[in-house]
Amino acid sequence: MTNRSVEMTATLDKIKNIRSLDEIVTRGGQAISAYREQRRGGNSLPTDEEFAALIERASFGDGPVMAESLWQAFFRNGNQNFFPVFRNQAESATAFRELFGEAAVEHFVDAAHKVIDGRIDLLGLTNLSIGTDVDWHREPVSSKRSPLKHWKEFDDLDSGETGNKKIIWELNRHQHFFNLGVAYWMTGDERFAAVFADHLESWMEQNPPGMGVNWASSLEVAFRAMSWIWLQVM
Numbered sequence: 007m008t009n010r011s012v013e014m015t016a017t018l019d020k021i022k023n024i025r026s027l028d029e030i031v032t033r034g035g036q037a038i039s040a041y042r043e044q045r046r047g048g049n050s051l052p053t054d055e056e057f058a059a060l061i062e063r064a065s066f067g068d069g070p071v072m073a074e075s076l077w078q079a080f081f082r083n084g085n086q087n088f089f090p091v092f093r094n095q096a097e098s099a100t101a102f103r104e105l106f107g108e109a110a111v112e113h114f115v116d117a118a119h120k121v122i123d124g125r126i127d128l129l130g131l132t133n134l135s136i137g138t139d140v141d142w143h144r145e146p147v148s149s150k151r152s153p154l155k156h157w158k159e160f161d162d163l164d165s166g167e168t169g170n171k172k173i174i175w176e177l178n179r180h181q182h183f184f185n186l187g188v189a190y191w192m193t194g195d196e197r198f199a200a201v202f203a204d205h206l207e208s209w210m211e212q213n214p215p216g217m218g219v220n221w222a223s224s225l226e227v228a229f230r231a232m233s234w235i236w237l238q239v240m
Contacts, residue, residue, distance in 0.1 A: 099191050111192050118189030118198050121182050128176045140205060142178055142212050142220060145169030157221040168219055178220045180205070180233035187237050202237055 052060070058071040092098065103111060120126060124138040126146075134146040144151045150169035152160070160168065168174065183202055190198040213220050220226065 095191055102188075102192070114185050114188040115192060117182070117185040118201075121186060122197055122201050126177065126182055128173060131173070134173075136177065140208060142209050143174070143218055145171075145174040146177070147173055152219040154218050157216060157218065160219050160222050162222070171219065171222075174219060175223065175226050178209070179226060179229040180209070181229070183233045183237040206234070206237075 061071045061076075117127070120133070122138075124136055124140075125133045126136050128134055128146075131147065136144075136146055141151065143154065145168060148169035150165075150167065152168035152174065162171070165171065183205070186198045186202045189195065190202075212218075215221070220230075
C-alpha cells in the first residue's frame with residue numbers, strides 16, 4: 007500500500023468516528039478534495055477566464071473584469087468598508103503621534119528597520135535572522151528548510167524535516183507587514199514599502215498553491231490573508 011493510500015485510509019477511519027451526518031459529509035468532502043489535489047501535485051491557478059467567472063459582476067458594473075478594474079474596486083471598497091481613518095494618511099499619522107507619543111512611533115520604525123536588515127522578533131525570540139532575501143521555507147532557529155511538497159504530506163508532529171513549525175508559520179503569517187506599514191506612514195520612507203513588496207512577491211514565487219508547509223493549515227492562510235489586506239489598504 008502506498009503512502010497516499012495509507013493517508014487516505016487513516017483519514018477515512020477518522021471520519022467513521024464522527025457522529026454528525028453533516029460533519030461526515032463536510033469532512034469527507036474535504037478529505038477527498040485534498041486527496042485529489044495531492045494526486046495532481048498541487049492546486050492549479052484558474053485561467054483569467056475562469057477567475058473572471060468567479061467574480062461577482064454586480065461589483066464591477068458593465069465593464070470587463072480585469073486586473074485594473076479589480077485593483078480599483080478593491081481600493082474603492084476599502085475606503086467604504088475598512089477603517090475610515092485610512093482615507094487620510096496625514097491626519098491619521100498626526101493623530102497616532104498625538105495619541106500614542108513618539109515612543110510608539112520609534113517602536114514601529116525600529117521594528118521595521120530590523121526587517122529591512124533581515125532580522126525579526128517572533129514568539130519571544132529576538133533578532134532572528136531571516137536575511138534580506140527571505141527563504142519562506144526556512145525555520146530560522148534550526149535553519150532547517152522544509153521540502154517543497156504537497157501540504158498533505160507533512161506530519162504535524164514531526165519537526166525532523168521542518169524544524170519548529172510554529173516558528174516558520176509565525177514568520178509566514180506576515181504580521182511584520184503591519185510594522186512596515188506603520189513605519190511608512192510615520193516617515194514616508196519608501197524603503198519600508200519596497201521591502202513589503204519584495205516580501206510579498208518572493209512569497210508568491212516560493213509558495214505555489216498547495217505546495218509547501220505554509221499551506222498546511224487554513225488558519226495560517228487566514229492570518230496571512232489578513233496581513234496582506236491590512237498592508238494593501240494602507
